[in-house]
Amino acid sequence: MYDYLVVGAGLYGAVFAHEATARGKSVLVIDKRPHVAGNVYTENVEGINVHVYGAHIFHTNDKRVWNYITQFAEFNRFTNSPVANYKGELYSLPFNMYTFNRMWGVVTPEEAEAKINEQRGEITGTPRNLEEQAISLVGRDIFEKLIKGYTEKQWGRDCRELPAFIIKRLPVRLTFDNNYFNALYQGIPVGGYTRMVENLLDGVEVRLSTDYLENKAELDASAKKVVYTGPIDAYFGYRLGTLEYRSVRFENELLDMPNFQGNAAVNYTDRETPWTRIIEHKWFEFGRDAEGNELPKTVISREYSSEWKPGDEPYYPVNDEKNGRLYEQYRQLAEKERNVIFGGRLGQYRYFDMDQVIAEALRCCDSELK
């Protein structure tokens, strides 16, 4: 009998499993996929660590989380500065002086501010949705060229039907600082995320290609408690209805050229281009392999966003009001499951970044593993 059965070998599950094991508990980790690391899984192709389930750039302001995770990997100095491609016009992201100069020809912060103020005037009162929030942050021009099309492709919904907080993730700066994140610490784990998660799981029993929900009774009987990091609605057999998720499909190509787009991420912010962004993975590690050699080839991934349906991988919870209400009902059911802890992006139905997942897992360890 294990003390804990951890369902899902992603970041939440791996952190919990590591801490429980370190405190003398017996732990079994299972995952339905044939590999560990959940959606941060990376795979080496021609010396390039490919982010198989989408780009992950670690960033945090939380010193506890940074000190914790750097025990399991060394991080490089990668700084995310995506480029937006709007019908061939290239803009610097996040919204900063380079963006405003390209958009309006303004040169000083004062001129940029005046332009934004002029355009944000159309929103009076507290923004009620993503569109109003975006216009009140950066004005209509930027909304139309850099936000509207991208967001509608990404979420499959009109910007007026999406919550404002999604766009508040992005900084707006009247300086020439194009670091996408306002984070004290940022980087990519040297050697890939998979190795980092393997280090977390060192000495922990892991069974892959094992579906919890299909073998629930038997697996439940093997442990005193369960840490479940899958979708909360799936756990309850969707009995109250399905929560909505966005899924992502990747088209990967190995190209016989050293440099396809000159940057890790290029966002296609027009409505017509069917993909949302193209990731060129080698630039997360400055185009070099583990030995520091320049790589002659490159791997790119086009990302296509779609509505999740059963059988797809869920990526993003759609945290609008309707889903919020349904999640709340599931959360109440979850509270009654005395021996089950629900954690992570899917278990808590929250648009968590990696550092928030780690912080949540550590918080859970603090209260659970006293």
Ligand code: UDP
């Ligand atoms: N966004 C946008 N244009 C961009 C990049 C982002 O409008 O070029 C908006 C979009 O609504 C997106 C949100 O900002 O869903 C958050 O973007 P982020 O890059 O943080 O998303 P993630 O990397 O988690 O997919």
